[in-house]
Amino acid sequence: MDYRKKETTVVVSQEEISDGIFDLRVKTEAAGYAKPGQFVGLFPPSDGHLLMRPISICESDAESKTLRMVYRIAGDGTKLLSGLKAGDNVEMLSLLGNGFPTGEAVGKCIVLMGGGIGIPPMLGVSKSLQEENVHAFLGYRNKDTFLSEDFRKYANVHIASEDGSIGVKGNVLDALTAESEVKPEIIMACGPMPMLRAIKKYAEENQIIAYISLEERMACGVGACLGCVAKTVNKDAHSHVNNTRICTEGPVFDAREVEI
Amino acid sequence: MDTRVTIAGVEFKNPVMTASGTFGSGMEYSDFVDLNRLGAVVTKGVANVPWPGNPTPRVTETPSGMLNAIGLQNPGIDVFIERDLEFLRNYDVPVIVNVCGKSVEDYLTVVERLADTDVSMLEINVSCPNVKEGAIAFGQNKDALFDITKRIKEIAKQPVIMKLSPNVTDITEMARAAEAAGADAISLINTITGMKIDIKRRSFVLANKTGGLSGPAIRPVAVRMVYQCANAVKIPIIGMGGIASAEDALEFIMAGATAVSVGAYNFVNPYSTVEIVEGIEKYLSETGTQSVRELIGCVK
Numbered sequence: 001m002d003y004r005k006k007e008t009t010v011v012v013s014q015e016e017i018s019d020g021i022f023d024l025r026v027k028t029e030a031a032g033y034a035k036p037g038q039f040v041g042l043f044p045p046s047d048g049h050l051l052m053r054p055i056s057i058c059e060s061d062a063e064s065k066t067l068r069m070v071y072r073i074a075g076d077g078t079k080l081l082s083g084l085k086a087g088d089n090v091e092m093l094s095l096l097g098n099g100f101p102t103g104e105a106v107g108k109c110i111v112l113m114g115g116g117i118g119i120p121p122m123l124g125v126s127k128s129l130q131e132e133n134v135h136a137f138l139g140y141r142n143k144d145t146f147l148s149e150d151f152r153k154y155a156n157v158h159i160a161s162e163d164g165s166i167g168v169k170g171n172v173l174d175a176l177t178a179e180s181e182v183k184p185e186i187i188m189a190c191g192p193m194p195m196l197r198a199i200k201k202y203a204e205e206n207q208i209i210a211y212i213s214l215e216e217r218m219a220c221g222v223g224a225c226l227g228c229v230a231k232t233v234n235k236d237a238h239s240h241v242n243n244t245r246i247c248t249e250g251p252v253f254d255a256r257e258v259e260i
Numbered sequence: 261m262d263t264r265v266t267i268a269g270v271e272f273k274n275p276v277m278t279a280s281g282t283f284g285s286g287m288e289y290s291d292f293v294d295l296n297r298l299g300a301v302v303t304k305g306v307a308n309v310p311w312p313g314n315p316t317p318r319v320t321e322t323p324s325g326m327l328n329a330i331g332l333q334n335p336g337i338d339v340f341i342e343r344d345l346e347f348l349r350n351y352d353v354p355v356i357v358n359v360c361g362k363s364v365e366d367y368l369t370v371v372e373r374l375a376d377t378d379v380s381m382l383e384i385n386v387s388c389p390n391v392k393e394g395a396i397a398f399g400q401n402k403d404a405l406f407d408i409t410k411r412i413k414e415i416a417k418q419p420v421i422m423k424l425s426p427n428v429t430d431i432t433e434m435a436r437a438a439e440a441a442g443a444d445a446i447s448l449i450n451t452i453t454g455m456k457i458d459i460k461r462r463s464f465v466l467a468n469k470t471g472g473l474s475g476p477a478i479r480p481v482a483v484r485m486v487y488q489c490a491n492a493v494k495i496p497i498i499g500m501g502g503i504a505s506a507e508d509a510l511e512f513i514m515a516g517a518t519a520v521s522v523g524a525y526n527f528v529n530p531y532s533t534v535e536i537v538e539g540i541e542k543y544l545s546e547t548g549t550q551s552v553r554e555l556i557g558c559v560k
Contacts, residue, residue, distance in 0.1 A: 004291040006530055043528070050475055050528045051321045077321070093530070219319045219326060220527045222291075224284035226304075226333045227319035239335045241312040248288075 003033035004222075006041075006093045011084045012066055018146040020073045021117070022082045023058075026090060031067045034060035035099030036124035037190075037213055037252045040069065041221045043091035044080035052093050053077045054218045054247070056121035056190065058147075067094075070120035070147065096221050097251045100125050100188050100211055108133070111184035112155065113172045113199060115139040115191025119147055121213060125188055126154040135182050137172040139191065158182075173198050184208055188252075193260060200255040210255040216246045223248035231259040261544045262551035263537070265299070265518050267496045268419035268444035270380050272299040272354060272519060275552055276509065276537045279500045279523030280305055280358035280383060280423070281330065282474075285344035286351070292530035295351040297537055299519055303344060305360035305385045308369040310336040314390060315467035320456055325475030325502070326524055327454050329390040329468035332360050337373045345377060354380035356421065360388060364408055368415060375417040382418050384408070387425030387450035389472045399425040399450075402437040409441035419444035421498060424489075426478075427453050431485045432492035439493040447498035447521070448489060449482045475524040476502040483515050490516020490557050504532065506539020516557035 012025040030040070034057050041052025059068040073079050084090055102125060110131055114122035119138050126136055136155040138148055143166040151157045159167030160175035168175040172195060176182065184206075189199050190213035203210035216228035229236075229243040230253065236244035244250070244258075263274035277300040283289055286301040295301055313333025320327050334340070340357075348355050357379045361367035371382060386399035386408060398408045409422055422438040424431060426449040438446050451472025456465040482501025489497055499517030503509050504525045512520045525532045544552060 002291075006292070048324045049321060050324065050524065051319075051326060052527075217317045217319050219328065219524075220282070220288070222288045222530070224288035224304075225282060225319065225328070225527065226313060226330050227316075227328060229313070229316060229318070229333070239310055239312075239333050240339060241310045241333060241335070243312050243333055 003030050003095045006091065008089050009092045011086055011088045011090055013086050014082070014084050016082070017070070018144050021146055022071055022073070024069045024071070024081070024084065025066050026092065027065050028067055028092065028094070029065060030094045031060040031065045032062040034067060034095055036102060036128045037099035037121055038095050038097045039251060040067065041093035041096060042069070042081055044077040045084065045088070045090065046080050049077050049080065051219055052221055053081065054096070054215065054221060056213070057124055058120035059124050059127060072117040093221055096247055098249070100213070100252050102128050104209070105129060105131060105186050105188070107131070108185035109183055110134045111176065111182065111187045112136045113139070113187060113189035113191065113195070115172055115195040116141070118189070118191030118195070118213070121190050122188070123147055123150055126151055129154070137175050139172040139175070139195065140166070142166070171195055171198070173202055187211070189213070197260055200260060203255055211252050212255045213251045214246050214253060214258065214260070215251065218247055221247050233257055233259060261541060262553070263540060263544070265553060267498070267518055268381065270354060270419060274299045274537050274540065275513065275519040276533055276540070277356065277498065277519055277521045278302050278526065278533060279521035280385065282523040282526045285340070285347060287344070287347050289526060289530055293534045295353050297534045298353055300354040300356050300380065301348060302356040302383060302521060303358055304334060305332050305358040305388065306334050306337055306340045306370060307332065307360050308337055308366045310334065310339070317466055318468070320465045320471070322454070322456060322473065323477060325473050325477030327456055327466060327471030327473055328451070329466045329471035331390050331468065332388055334360070337370050341373065341377060345379065356381040356383050358383045358385050358423070360385040362391070364411055367408065367412060371412055371416050375415070379418060381421055382416060383421040383423050383447055384412060385423050387423050389425070389427060389451060389453045389470065390468055396425055396427070399434065400428050402433050405434055406437040406441045409438050409443050413442040421445040421447050423450055424448040425450050426481060426485055432488050435489040435493045439495050443495060445496045445498060446489065446493065447500065449478070449485050449501045452478050452481065474502065476504055478502045479508060483511050486512055486517050487515040503536070504528070506536045506543060509536050509540060510543060510555065513552065513555050514557070514559040518556055
C-alpha cells in the first residue's frame with residue numbers, strides 16, 4: 001500500500017551528530033510503509049520558505065512509528081529545520097520516490113556505498129537486508145565518521161576518508177579496490193555526483209548491476225512540476241524525451257539507465 | 261449559496277482552477293484531492309511534439325516564492341490525448357488544456373488535434389518566459405498577440421483563453437489586443453521573469469539563468485493587473501499569481517476575476533485547491549452572500 005500525504009508530524013528528537021549534520025526523528029504512521037531509499041519532504045518552519053526540502057529516510061521503525069532523517073545544513077531551509085526540538089511540529093510530505101530494489105540483492109555479495117550526506121539512506125538499506133554478505137563502504141571527509149557504528153550492526157564496514165585520517169585515503173571506490181576479497185555482485189549507492197559517476201563506470205566495466213540514488217532541486221516532489229529530472233538513455237515514461245522525473249521514477253535508478 | 265461561474269458559455273461548479281504547469285494533468289495530485297471538487301483542471305502546457313525542456317537546475321526557492329525554468333517539458337499532443345485526457349475522463353470536471361508552441365503553426369496543430377476531443381476550453385500559452393522561441397514572443401507584442409489569437413480563433417472548436425504575461429509595460433494593451441482578436445477570455449498573470457545568483461559558486465542558480473517567479477511574492481502585482489484588465493476589457497478573466505488561501509482567491513475575484521487558479525501553492529499544500537473552495541463557501545455563508553458572482557469586480 002502506498003502512503004501519500006502531507007501531514008503535521010511531531011519531532012521525537014533532534015541532535016547534531018557531526019559538524020552541521022543533524023539526526024532528526026519524527027513520529028508518523030509513514031514509518032510503517034517506508035522503503036529504504038525513499039525520501040520525505042520536510043517544510044522549514046517559516047511562512048516565507050515555501051518548498052519542502054527533499055531528505056532521504058535513514059531508518060524507519062514501524063513499531064515506534066518513527067522515521068529517522070540525517071541531513072546536512074545546506075542553506076536557509078535546512079538551517080531552520082535544524083532548530084526543531086523534541087515536541088515541535090514539522091510539516092512533512094511523504095512517502096516520496098521508489099527506494100532501492102533490495103529484493104534483487106538476495107543471495108549476492110552486496111556492496112553498499114555511501115559518500116558524505118549520501119551515507120544515511122544506505123543505513124536503512126543495510127538494516128533491511130537479511131543477508132550474510134553485506135559490505136558497507138562509507139566515504140567521509142575526515143575521521144568524523146558519523147553513523148559508522150550504526151552500520152556495524154548490519155554490515156561489514158569499510159571506511160575511506162578524503163584526508164586519510166581514518167581508513168583508506170581516498171573515496172569509496174579506493175576502499176573497495178583495497179579490499180581484494182570483496183567481489184561485489186550488486187552495488188547500491190548514494191553520494192555526490194562524481195562518486196556516482198565513478199560507480200557507474202566501475203559497474204559497467206565490471207558488468208555489475210549498480211543502483212544509484214540521485215538528487216536534484218525539487219519543487220512538488222510528486223511528479224507534477226517536472227523540476228527535478230535526470231537524463232536517461234531511453235525515452236522516459238512520462239514525457240518521452242529522455243528526461244525522467246527523479247522524485248517519481250527515482251531517486252534510485254539502474255546506473256545504466258541514466259546519463260550523469 | 262451558489263459558487264457557480266460561467267466563462268464563454270462553459271459552466272464551472274466553483275471558480276477554483278489549477279494553474280497550468282503546477283498540477284500535471286491532475287493525475288499527480290489525485291492522491292491528495294478529489295478532482296471532482298475543482299472548478300476545472302488546467303493541464304500542463306502541451307505542444308505538437310514532445311519537448312525535452314531545459315537543463316537542471318530548473319527550480320529554486322526565493323523569499324515567499326520560487327523561480328522555475330522548466331522549459332515546458334511535455335510529451336506532445338498524441339500521448340497527451342491518449343493518456344492524460346483519458347485519465348481525466350474518469351472525473352466530472354471541466355478540462356482546460358494549456359497549449360504551447362514555437363511557431364503559429366505549432367499552436368494551430370495542437371488546437372486542431374483537440375478540436376474533436378471533449379475538452380472544455382483551450383488556454384493559449386503566449387507568456388512562458390523560459391523558452392527561447394515562440395511562447396513569450398507572442399505575448400510581449402500586441403500585434404503578434406492579435407495575429408495569433410485571430411488565427412487560433414479561426415480554427416478552434418472550443419472557447420479560447422489567452423494567457424497573458426506580466427513582463428510587459430502595459431498589460432491592458434495585451435488584454436485589449438486579445439479581446440479585439442476574438443479571445444473568449446484571458447488569464448493572468450504568468451510568472452514574472454527573475455534571476456537568482458549563487459554567490460558561493462559565482463554563478464546562476466538556474467541552468468537557464470533566468471526563471472519565472474511565482475508564489476505569494478507576486479500576488480499584489482497579479483491582483484493589480486487583474487484589476488487593470490478588468491477595467492480595460494469586457495471578456496472574463498481568470499486570475500492567478502500566488503494564491504494560497506480563500507482570502508487570496510477572493511481578492512482576485514473582487515478585483516474582477518471570474519475564476520482563479522492555484523499554482524505554486526499546490527507544492528506547499530497539495531490540498532490547497534479544495535481548501536480554497538471550502539473557504540469561499542464559508543465566506544459566502546458567513547457574509548450572507550447569495551452567489552460568488554456578486555463579488556466579481558465588486559471593488560471599483
